[in-house]
Amino acid sequence: MHLFAIPGGLSMKQVVAALIVRQNEILICQRAEDQPLALKWEFPGGKIEPGEEASAALHRELNEELGIRAVIGARVKSLQYTYANGNAVELHFFKVTEFDGEIQNLIFKDVRWVLRQDMPGYDFLEADVALVRDIAEGRLL
Numbered sequence: 001m002h003l004f005a006i007p008g009g010l011s012m013k014q015v016v017a018a019l020i021v022r023q024n025e026i027l028i029c030q031r032a033e034d035q036p037l038a039l040k041w042e043f044p045g046g047k048i049e050p051g052e053e054a055s056a057a058l059h060r061e062l063n064e065e066l067g068i069r070a071v072i073g074a075r076v077k078s079l080q081y082t083y084a085n086g087n088a089v090e091l092h093f094f095k096v097t098e099f100d101g102e103i104q105n106l107i108f109k110d111v112r113w114v115l116r117q118d119m120p121g122y123d124f125l126e127a128d129v130a131l132v133r134d135i136a137e138g139r140l141l
Helices: 054-066 116-121 126-136
Strands: 003-005 011-022 025-030 045-047 069-071 075-082 088-096 098-100 110-115
Touching: 011 054, 025 116, 045 054, 054 069, 054 088, 075 126, 088 126, 110 116, 116 126
Parallel strands: 011 088
Antiparallel strands: 003 011, 011 025, 011 045, 025 110, 069 098, 075 088
């Protein structure tokens, strides 16, 4: 796990996530019941391992979670978020419009394509809510 120190002695997890776009739809994933923050919706991705570049981490995570070999596009946004329990994350979102293979649900409760404007109706992770709103309202992507 890639960690950076933040004030107060806590560590910030470095996380990558994919905004996989297909026309006016984006792929979203629902966490399984046995995962932390169970049943919340999120974008596919995960932790950056020590010594790993962000794009390489995202390529690996998309293969592990969805069984695809993605072409990682531009970084769209980076943000920091601290949850009420003190866990802090720095999220790096990348646009993905090309990939090889068929999307498979390898770890999630559900995976679905949704229209951008419908995204705010899903119960997303707190760290993703502002980004979801920006995408839905056409300010991002």
